[in-house]
Amino acid sequence: MHDLDIGLLRAFVVTAECGSVSGAAQRLARTQAAVSMQLRRLEDDLGARLLNRSTKGMDLTEAGHVLLPYAQKMLGLSAGARRALAGQAVEGPIRFGMIEDIAVGSLPKALQRFAECHPGIALELTVTESTVLSEKLSLGQLDVAIGDPALIHGRPLLTWRLPLRWVAARGFVLPDEGPLPLVTFDGVCTWRQKMIEVLASGDRPWRTVLTSASLASIQSMIEAGLGIAVLLDLNIRPNTMRTLGIQDGLPPAPVIELGLFTADREGLSSRPVSALWEYLADELKAEAVDSGRSAA
Template structure:
């Protein structure tokens, strides 16, 4: 059994996270043709179709969704080895704020790897809404923040877009004769308003059957078959949920805009904050060119 080629996996992960070959090509500093060729080589190697392609972008197939967490693990292990060998004497405390949608995805697992590579860096993590995290950043209670750039009242160090996916319970099949049942996020969720606008423009009747500000509650309602919702890839429970799409009569879902924010850290903490900042750039933007990463690392708000 051959080892999976990490270069091909990086191309696949970047396309999955950006939702387009063109965007992945820019991020990886490659041509679109080169990225497309790498995707075909990976699909040929695995004997599985990983992506559905259309003029409007790409979407993961069932096999693609299954491969994605393994690809993250394989690429992350290589990066972790480099970090452990170059950890040096980085030490200090870093206070990180995250949205709940990010906090229950793959990032917490990545942060455990960060702690293993940098045992002298103590992480203090706060999970809250973007508005609340924005206030904490302004008051000097956070060093780094991952949140919604439309809500956080600070210039982002960098921004990126992640695709959202329609999801329903494993046995859920939308009916064209009845209004689409929606499990909605409450509060100030901008993604939810985009979802309803997209359905309205597509001429799809809908009704909200459940509303919650809690991500686990939304996930549980979807698993119970109450209706459909939109989730980030890392929040989809594939053992109990099914990704829905055009074949189910649904329009393309919106995307999620996220930003990384920081503030000047005291000298004693600066190295630890910078190290976590670089780590987050790598984890949230796998394949980001080194020149761009160095450029963002030099920015101060």
């Protein structure tokens, strides 16, 4: 028996996490053909099919499910060994808070990779509203947080913008006349206000059919066909939801802003926080920029 190729394992893990070869190619900065070749070489080496290819993307086979945790651990140990030899091993606790809207999709996988690559860091996660994140930061109960800059006291270390999308159930038909049925977030939410403002700029009336503070409830109500809502790309379930736009008679969906906040002035100069940000930035489509500036 011979050792598994770490490069082939990386192509497999990233494809499994992205759900497609195209997504993996983008993250790995390679062509789709190159990633597909790496996957075939790994499958030939193991003598087993690891991924089922379909029009919807990639799904793990039984063999793929067996291999994935081993491959993730091997990649993590490889990266950890390099950091340790370079004197860059990072240790210590990080109390990280975030809003629910970004605590889904591929971000948990990024956090898993971070934990595997930095076994010396104890990661403690909190998912809550921006106003609560603000309070916890001020009380010293969080080290770093990502939320709405309009609702968190203090100056964000970084800010970036993300587009919202109008979404509805796949079988939902917008009414030709009458008010638009809206599914909206409850509580203190600047995103809801932005949605109302863009609707108010048009001629179409609207009415609220559901208000909830739970993202899961919002998604379920959309899938049930009760109305339309605005969501981030990472919250859209492509198998059950479709995006709407100008062609459907809707105004452009608003753009929201997120901010990275830290409890002390050390910020990204803190090695644990800097290491964490390396894993989060790509998943959040954000670029690390100077304090007070924005990343599109």
